[in-house]
Amino acid sequence: MNERTTQMKMFIRTFGCQMNVHDSEQMAELMRREGYTLSADAAGADLIIINTCSVRAKPSAKVFSELGRYRTLKDDNPNLVIVVTGCTAQEYGELLLKRVDFLDIVLGTHNLHHLPRLVAAARARRMRSSCTEFHKEVASLEMLSAPPTGALSAFVTIMQGCDNFCSYCIVPHVRGREQSRPPEAIVAEIEQLAAAGIKEVTLLGQNVNSYGKDDKARNGFGELLRRVNAIEGIERIRFTTSHPKDLGEEMMRCFVDLEKLCEHIHLPFQSGSDRILKLMKRGYTREEYLQKVARLRSLCPDIAISADVIVGFPTESATDFADTLALMKDIEFDNLFSFKYSPRPFTAAQSLPDDVDKETKAERLSILQEQQAQQTLQNNKKREGHLEEVLVEGHSAKGDGLMGRTRGNRVVNFPGEATLIGKFVTVSIKTGLQNSLRGEIKW
Helix, strand or coil, rough: CCCCHHCCEEEEEEEHHHHHHHHHHHHHHHHHHHCECCCCCCCCCEEEEEEECCCCCHHHHHHHHHHHHHHHHHHHCCEEEEEEEEEHHHHHHCCHHHHCCCCCEEEEECCHHHHHHHHHHHHCCCCCECCCCCCCHHHHHHHCCCCCCCCEEEEECCCCCCCCCCCCHHHHHHCCCCCCCCCCHHHHHHHHHHHCCEEEEEEEECCHHHHHCCCCCCHHHHHHHHHHCCCCCEEEEEEECCCCCEEEHHHHHHHCCCCEEEEEEEEECEEECCHHHHHHCCCHHHHHHHHHHHHHHHHHHCEEEEEEEEEEECCCHHHHHHHHHHHHHHHCCEECCCCCCCCCCCCCHCCCCCCHHHHHHHHHHHHHHHHHHHHHHHHHCCCCEEEEEEEEECCCCCCEEEEEEEECEEEEECCHHHHHCCCCCEEEEEEEEECCEEEEECC
């Protein structure tokens, strides 16, 4: 490897979910092996990777404005290689090359492992390329990335794709059908992470509750959690995302049986209206969702629950929206990720009339978010007086102490010395705020 190669810089811009963050980590590792170093600034980079999300229209549209920022960099440095990857790359494919004449590579979700080869071809032969084929086996699932120096937590992909085909969701069309990794490979990766000092892992998949269903010889998600729980050095286990229709008793009992499994679940409900849920093809009713939450809380009373919700789905009436607000009130979510519906290509809902106007969508989203903000604050205030186990992750945002997360995934800020970073401490919660907790270490 020559001196010029070892000095090359790459810049990665990541949109979207935790799975995209982990994909970016994997691509960074691939290119490090080729002599690239990660840069926090696109200016001066030899390689720019834009890792995209197309679950909603807005982040997908952002890709083009993001690319526009790099045109002048390409004009100044014709050797700069620009790559678009992720779900928007899969959605548009070769059309991206036609729309953006200075773009070099379009890389689909099943083809991350081809990145070094395509970058080399772009540099050596000015070769533009689009690589978006789906494969029976996704090679990138077994691409391991070393955790950053000093990292305490790491993402581990256990599966990719989705077989649910909810009527609004583009994921099966851009991520493909469900593919589960062998449990032995997952365990081996986590053992390596533990040896590198990682204390907390988050298991990733579009629907972790259906892990292993694509291969009847494998055991399910509950059994995988039990195997991860037995790995020495790992102190905390998290996972995302769960589909309510596949959340069963065996998995729920893991919150009782496994001491390392954190008391938090992300369980998207999307709507509180049975009529809308049916149009969404979610596979459960409002009552079934409520029953599963009730069962979770009977097994694990302190469990924190977050969710996703969509407002303004086609034909959503004021009554349907009221049902959503009522469900939120009944459950008292700890946190909620809320979105306005936007039609996505390839989906069944695209054929439905997008008949809830923009103003109504915006108003409903505002009402919903205000209700949730009040609930989140109320839930945080309920933590006052509690003792919480906190993994100290670093300095607080204001620089006046330390910060970490509870097992329920709540951010806590508290006074303390930097020597505590990386350790578990017990914090007495003094104040519940809108987005965090404040407390003091209990020695």
